[in-house]
Amino acid sequence: MLDSLRKGAGTWIAKLFIALLIFSFAIWGVTDFLQGYGQNTVAKVGEKEVSLLEFDRMYRQDLNRLGQQFGRPLTPQEGASLGIPQQALARLIGQAAMSNAAQELKVGISDDRLGAIIQSDPAFQGASGRYDRSRLQQVLNANDYREDEYVVLRRQEAERGQVIEGLIGGMSAPQAYLAAFDAFQNETRSVEYVAIAAEQIGDIEDPAEDTLVTYYDGKKADFRAPEYREIRYVELVPSALARPEDITDADARSEYDRRISDFAEPERRRVRQLSFNSDEDAQAAAQALAGGKTFADLMADRNLTNNDVTLGVMSRADFLDDAIGDAAFTLSAGDTSDVVEGRFSNVIVNVEEIIPANTTPFADVRDEIVEELALEQAEREILDLLDEVEDARAGGALLDEIGERFSLAVKSTGSFDRDGKTTIETDAILPDAEGLIAGAFDSDIGIENDVLQIGNRGYLWYDVTSVTPERDRDLDEVRDQVIAAWKSDQLNERLSQKATDLLAKAESGTSLGDLAAAEGVSVQTAEGVTRSMPTGDLGSDALTAIFEGPAGSVATAESADGNGRVVLKVTGSEIPEFSPETSEVTALEGQLSQQVQNSLLDLFVAEQETRAGVEINSAAVAQVMGLNPDGTAHSGSGM
Numbered sequence: 001m002l003d004s005l006r007k008g009a010g011t012w013i014a015k016l017f018i019a020l021l022i023f024s025f026a027i028w029g030v031t032d033f034l035q036g037y038g039q040n041t042v043a044k045v046g047e048k049e050v051s052l053l054e055f056d057r058m059y060r061q062d063l064n065r066l067g068q069q070f071g072r073p074l075t076p077q078e079g080a081s082l083g084i085p086q087q088a089l090a091r092l093i094g095q096a097a098m099s100n101a102a103q104e105l106k107v108g109i110s111d112d113r114l115g116a117i118i119q120s121d122p123a124f125q126g127a128s129g130r131y132d133r134s135r136l137q138q139v140l141n142a143n144d145y146r147e148d149e150y151v152v153l154r155r156q157e158a159e160r161g162q163v164i165e166g167l168i169g170g171m172s173a174p175q176a177y178l179a180a181f182d183a184f185q186n187e188t189r190s191v192e193y194v195a196i197a198a199e200q201i202g203d204i205e206d207p208a209e210d211t212l213v214t215y216y217d218g219k220k221a222d223f224r225a226p227e228y229r230e231i232r233y234v235e236l237v238p239s240a241l242a243r244p245e246d247i248t249d250a251d252a253r254s255e256y257d258r259r260i261s262d263f264a265e266p267e268r269r270r271v272r273q274l275s276f277n278s279d280e281d282a283q284a285a286a287q288a289l290a291g292g293k294t295f296a297d298l299m300a301d302r303n304l305t306n307n308d309v310t311l312g313v314m315s316r317a318d319f320l321d322d323a324i325g326d327a328a329f330t331l332s333a334g335d336t337s338d339v340v341e342g343r344f345s346n347v348i349v350n351v352e353e354i355i356p357a358n359t360t361p362f363a364d365v366r367d368e369i370v371e372e373l374a375l376e377q378a379e380r381e382i383l384d385l386l387d388e389v390e391d392a393r394a395g396g397a398l399l400d401e402i403g404e405r406f407s408l409a410v411k412s413t414g415s416f417d418r419d420g421k422t423t424i425e426t427d428a429i430l431p432d433a434e435g436l437i438a439g440a441f442d443s444d445i446g447i448e449n450d451v452l453q454i455g456n457r458g459y460l461w462y463d464v465t466s467v468t469p470e471r472d473r474d475l476d477e478v479r480d481q482v483i484a485a486w487k488s489d490q491l492n493e494r495l496s497q498k499a500t501d502l503l504a505k506a507e508s509g510t511s512l513g514d515l516a517a518a519e520g521v522s523v524q525t526a527e528g529v530t531r532s533m534p535t536g537d538l539g540s541d542a543l544t545a546i547f548e549g550p551a552g553s554v555a556t557a558e559s560a561d562g563n564g565r566v567v568l569k570v571t572g573s574e575i576p577e578f579s580p581e582t583s584e585v586t587a588l589e590g591q592l593s594q595q596v597q598n599s600l601l602d603l604f605v606a607e608q609e610t611r612a613g614v615e616i617n618s619a620a621v622a623q624v625m626g627l628n629p630d631g632t633a634h635s636g637s638g639m
Contacts (some may be wrong), residue, residue, distance in 0.1 A: 042620040043089060045096035046612030050089075056624045057144060058088040076626045085625055089616075095160065097608035102159040109158045118154055168600050173592035179578045181592060182585055187575045188528045189546055193568035194502065194516045195524065195537045195559060201494045204487045216475050216482050223478045228415035228423060229440050230466035234399055234408045235431055236385060237458035241378035247370045255369050256362050263360040270353040271311045271328050274298060275345045282339040282346035295336045295350040313355065324349060379457050386459055390451065399463055415468060433460040440464055499556040499565035506554045512569055525571075537566055546570055
């Protein structure tokens with residue numbers, strides 16, 4: 001998703017979108033103004049102004065919220081490609097239109113009522129659950145509001161709320177609408193159909209040369225070679241800086257001693273345990289053991305298997321109950337304990353096997369420790385070296401100079417396209433740096449590019465060294481692919497034609513049974529088919545056809561897998577009785593009522609905007625977004 005977002009933000013389409021966004025906002029039918037209004041006004045609805053501060057605050061909040069979802073800050077170009085500024089400004093314009101309506105209707109709210117609304121806001125309640133003025137101040141400061149400004153905004157919100165409540169408050173969906181929607185959702189149909197597969201079409205011969213040439217000439221764009229790029233790069237990663245030869249045996253031995261617990265495995269025991277519900281049962285079992293019975297005999301007396309009593313292989317530290325652990329680790333292999341008073345019940349434990357403690361020798365893990373210490377040392381050096389490399393790049397140093405000065409390998413890639421594929425459509429071998437492909441295609445030869453991050457501890461610098469423009473391929477380059485595409489198109493055409501021919505016969509009165517017999521297939525049936533649930537060969541295309549006509553209608557559609565066709569007949573239809581009291585209908589009523597209310601409110605707001613007139617200060621919009629009119633970021637923009 002992030003790669004797609006970056007690609008979209010860097011394309012000419014996105015830049016065009018941004019430019020249109022800044023200069024027109026034509027979705028509202030608004031006019032643009034550059035003179036006659038204060039620089040602090042971003043829009044006007046009638047006489048109601050939308051301040052630059054309001055737009056900036058809402059835009060930043062929306063941009064930050066989406067950035068949190070993506071896991072990183074979004075650039076202005078990325079935000080614009082997602083329509084964030086347009087949505088923020090649309091909401092503010094709608095609010096201004098509603099405030100105009102409230103003013104015209106002379107709607108107001110008393111100071112006492114407004115104070116009660118603010119004090120009842122859960123966001124301003126302290127630990128006691130009551131209104132806390134200090135909490136109010138914290139929230140306002142965190143969101144960059146002055147108290148008097150916030151009170152004005154809450155007053156306007158309350159006034160708009162009264163208009164909205166008067167307009168749509170308590171409005172519910174009409175029962176006839178609810179019943180029709182319920183019937184639409186829950187109607188089921190029964191169907192019989194004949195499936196037509198590729199096997200019924202038979203083999204399709206390769207096309208004649210003139211046919212293939214004509215086909216290719218009309219489809220060249222489908223086989224066009226994409227643009228390819230090549231880069232040279234330098235990676236600054238721990239593995240490139242690591243110097244195992246600098247790690248002495250003494251260093252490695254010291255690390256081994258410090259982490260000895262990582263290489264030592266304590267004594268472990270394979271333990272079984274019998275638990276008893278009462279002390280009497282436990283003592284009886286102990287007496288049976290003293291009388292010559294084995295632990296296995298006690299298990300057999302209770303119809304228990306090994307899985308029922310085994311605790312597995314455990315070290316002393318693995319036992320949560322110290323008494324049981326002590327007992328298990330005082331026994332020899334094969335021995336059984338007396339009754340042990342455990343934390344939750346009395347038990348008898350048996351030790352099946354003792355696995356001695358073991359410590360991996362230093363010699364066996366030396367190389368591993370040396371490698372880890374070398375990488376840790378390299379990670380500490382990377383940030384200092386990063387600054388040095390960046391300073392060198394800022395001073396005009398080329399990649400070869402960077403590599404030589406800092407003993408870093410300069411590497412090259414083969415050609416790759418925007419999808420990271422090579423010219424033979426295999427995955428290109430590229431550094432695992434986030435944004436590399438998008439950046440390479442947004443750059444050009446001779447352009448210095450921003451450093452990219454590799455994982456949590458690595459960095460990459462790169463230059464575009466080759467650009468191969470997209471082009472039309474010669475037929476011989478893609479002959480096999482073109483032949484395969486022609487055959488696929490032919491198969492689809494013949495499947496559709498056969499389905500059309502069978503449909504015509506069915507519409508003339510031939511039964512599906514007779515049609516199926518002629519094709520050497522059987523008629524299939526489906527019961528309880530709904531509009532939203534594909535089943536078997538019946539995909540979304542077939543469901544549309546099934547519910548388009550009345551019972552008895554016939555139709556043809558693409559099969560669910562897209563590789564065949566079905567000729568179908570609707571044999572029955574059933575609409576369940578409408579029951580307003582069910583939980584499903586109650587939930588549906590809530591959804592439809594909300595939709596009705598929203599639709600009415602949208603119409604009202606649109607009418608208010610049209611009556612009042614909307615004007616946009618596009619220069620102020622660009623200023624808030626940190627963009628130039630061409631959709632590029634201002635130099636030095638913090639976004």
